Amino acid sequence: MPPSRRDLLNTKKGFIVHKAVMEVVTVKDILAARELIQRFIKLTPVLTCSEANRIAKRNIYFKAEHLQTTGAFKIRGATNAVMKIKSKYGLDHPGVVTHSSGNHGQALACAANVAGLPCTIVVPKGSPSCKVEAIKGYGAKLVECFPSPTARVETMEKVCKETGQVFVSPYDHADVIAGQGTIGLELVEQIPDLDAVLVAISGGGLASGIAMAVKSVRPECKVYAVTPKGKMLEDCLRAGERLWPNPPQFLDTIADAIKLQQTGFNTFTLLKELAEKNVFEMSDEEMIEGMRFSFHRMKQVIEAAAGAAVAAALSDKMASLPAEIKNVAVILCGGNADIDNFPWYDSFKKAY
Incomplete structure (x- = not known):
């Protein structure tokens, strides 16, 4: 049987932490991944919305991974x-x-x-x-x-x-990171003058893969992580070390796809090097508004994790970005929303 290249470490406190053996992911790996998977996946479109541009005072491009096979990247x-x-x-x-x-x-x-x-x-x-x-x-x-x-x-x-x-780790496997990085290759082809990317993050496979790919073509392009409240990612990135408490825990957030507090070990190493230190932390209320904006203005059904990235692009926090950042990509990471349990469903029932 082939090895999984994964260790399960018993800590002194008796809980189990999943730690990956360090694996180097390169642009060559991402290019190879693109060649291998291209006949199995969709080349997702980039969508635009004039209202989003008006609010953000920048050009916002939405990478529609919610339209991907299985409904997510x-x-x-x-x-x-x-x-x-x-x-x-x-x-x-x-x-x-x-x-x-x-x-x-x-x-x-x-x-x-x-x-x-x-x-x-x-x-x-x-x-x-x-x-x-x-x-x-x-x-x-x-x-x-x-x-x-x-x-x-x-x-x-x-x-x-x-x-x-x-x-096969959801995020900390080298082949998984390389596969997610193919989005970055598509982005720089679809938006040649791309200045920044906003991407929701849980374990970090998507963000680290995109950062590796995008920066290989446009080193000046910035990659900003978007998280739920309490993830502590900005503190960790600024310190350059894992400050998260153990055992690993889930955050209290409506975004089930990004509720893991810690990133992976391989992904954190890449993010320290490639991602911006300032992180967009979004509340549940802001995620809901991001979802509603996408539903109402763009006619696109997205889940809460994608709503976080949309909300970040439309938030006041965008004003803190350098003025030279004009063209911003937002990853609509998934569209597998539970239609029977939309976060605003109770208020809708009361209203009607």
């Missing part, structure tokens, strides 16, 4: 990882496993289904039903766990031991 990294496994080992392989709140789980299940490999997804209890049902629809085996980062890792480790399946 995650299919890029998952497909790259799975297809590399298949190309090396063929179908004589026990398959893949991951833990995911939904989008990576859907993506890995879909990629494994296409490749013909077995797949198990560890899902925290309470994950959005639309994502859970989609995972089942791709034929993956579903295993529920207690909704905490530690429980996710413990359950995933158990599956690995029982099945021999290889863990």
Whole structure:
């Protein structure tokens, strides 16, 4: 069985922290990923909105990854990882496993289904039903766990031991990071004079991959992370070290896709080098307004994580960016919103 290149470290306090063995991701890896996955994914469009430009006083370009296969950018990294496994080992392989709140789980299940490999997804209890049902629809085996980062890792480790399946991290796997970086290659082709990118971040695979790709072509382009309240990412980036408390925890946010407080180990190393130190922290209320703006002004259905990035672009915080930043890309990272539980649904019912 091929090694997963992952260590599970027992800390002195008795909890388990998932730590990745350091893996170097290069632009060459991203270019190779693009070649490998291009027939399995969509080249997503860049959308514009005059009202967004007016509010932001800049040119805002929305990269529509919510229109991607499986409804989120995650299919890029998952497909790259799975297809590399298949190309090396063929179908004589026990398959893949991951833990995911939904989008990576859907993506890995879909990629494994296409490749013909077995797949198990560890899902925290309470994950959005639309994502859970989609995972089942791709034929993956579903295993529920207690909704905490530690429980996710413990359950995933158990599956690995029982099945021999290889863990594909939602964010800290080199092939996943490279796959997500293909978005950056598309961005600099679609927006040649790109000055900045706003990207919502959880474990950091998307942000670090995009930063690596974009800066290889436009070193002056800035990449800003967008997070829920309490992530502490700006403190960590400015200090140049991981200041997060352990055990790892989830943030109290409506954005289920970006609720993990800590980033990955590989991704944090890349973000320290490539991302801007100032981070856009958005409240739940601001995320909701970002979603509503997208629904109302752009007629696009996005989930709360994408709403965070939209809200950041339309916020007063944009005024603090250098004046020379004129062209800003916003990653609409996913559209798998639970339509039965929109965050403003209760107030809507009361009004009507």
